[in-house]
Amino acid sequence: MSSGPVIGVDAGGTKLLAGVVDEDLTVGHSVRRLWSGGDRAEVLDTMVEAVSEARAGSGARAVGFGIPALLDFDAGVSISSVHLPLADLAFRDLMTERLGVPVYVDNDANLAALAEQRVGAARGASNVVLLTLGTGIGSGIVLDGHLFRGASGAGAEIGHMTIDHHGPPCQGNCPGRGCLEVMASGTAIAREGTDAGRRHPESALGRLVAQRGVVTGEEVAELALTGDDAACSVMAAAGRSLGAGLASVVNIFEPEVIVIGGGAAAAGDLLLDPAREVVAQRALRPSRDTVRIVPAALGEEAGMVGAGLFALADGRI
Numbered sequence: 001m002s003s004g005p006v007i008g009v010d011a012g013g014t015k016l017l018a019g020v021v022d023e024d025l026t027v028g029h030s031v032r033r034l035w036s037g038g039d040r041a042e043v044l045d046t047m048v049e050a051v052s053e054a055r056a057g058s059g060a061r062a063v064g065f066g067i068p069a070l071l072d073f074d075a076g077v078s079i080s081s082v083h084l085p086l087a088d089l090a091f092r093d094l095m096t097e098r099l100g101v102p103v104y105v106d107n108d109a110n111l112a113a114l115a116e117q118r119v120g121a122a123r124g125a126s127n128v129v130l131l132t133l134g135t136g137i138g139s140g141i142v143l144d145g146h147l148f149r150g151a152s153g154a155g156a157e158i159g160h161m162t163i164d165h166h167g168p169p170c171q172g173n174c175p176g177r178g179c180l181e182v183m184a185s186g187t188a189i190a191r192e193g194t195d196a197g198r199r200h201p202e203s204a205l206g207r208l209v210a211q212r213g214v215v216t217g218e219e220v221a222e223l224a225l226t227g228d229d230a231a232c233s234v235m236a237a238a239g240r241s242l243g244a245g246l247a248s249v250v251n252i253f254e255p256e257v258i259v260i261g262g263g264a265a266a267a268g269d270l271l272l273d274p275a276r277e278v279v280a281q282r283a284l285r286p287s288r289d290t291v292r293i294v295p296a297a298l299g300e301e302a303g304m305v306g307a308g309l310f311a312l313a314d315g316r317i
Ligand SMILES: [Zn+2]
Pocket: 159, 160, 161, 170, 171, 174, 175, 176, 177, 179, 181
């Protein structure tokens, strides 16, 4: 393995974080950019410009990218992306040429899972599943200390596990119905929160919906934490759907730890306790008794730290 710091980049659906990641995994100078809904050229230019700024004077020898895309991992090609215009793009080769240093690319949630397993909420565990509840549901699976990516790199999409096969159509380019993502993502919580606010105009949630028309998943989580009954009910329903999905995850992988992150996870136990209850009721012994379902520890730095870890290992992880 080479030595020296690297740049870790988390290019999420709404923002980009790029930072210097040292060999001891401390994050040095970092920069942040918000996407303004630009086309592919603008998104790539923003990535190059942000990495160049983070890298200036750091001596960074490689760049790791986590991007919200399904990948051909060995080829470094982005096959499809719901949240950024990166479909059918030879991302690694293009970025290697533009940045002039070795570039490694993986799915953003895979790298967040790696970070939580190595230095975050699941530190010390070898079998870990991470779900981030955001616009969609990102997920990563670490088995025996290694990322599980599937045959080509497009696997580990737990957000698209069917929870209700007669359920509503999934979002983006997923042809499924009743996927976990439709039931428990930040988008789903926002949708249900907006409905609940209209049904309960006297609640704090109802007043916010009346004022603004819609609410976000984070706002529903925040109101739940203040004790608003309508918001608590929405979080509990999402938690039960999440638990139904996690019961299958527990049965299939027998993880030691399941880490839940993303903005809507700020509701903490108001979301996780209903999920834990459903897992306890529906998953098999002994896995249901040993699994720990915990909130993420690294916050928004998880993807950046994971991308740094990945680049530090020269993409072999
Ligand atoms: Zn789906």
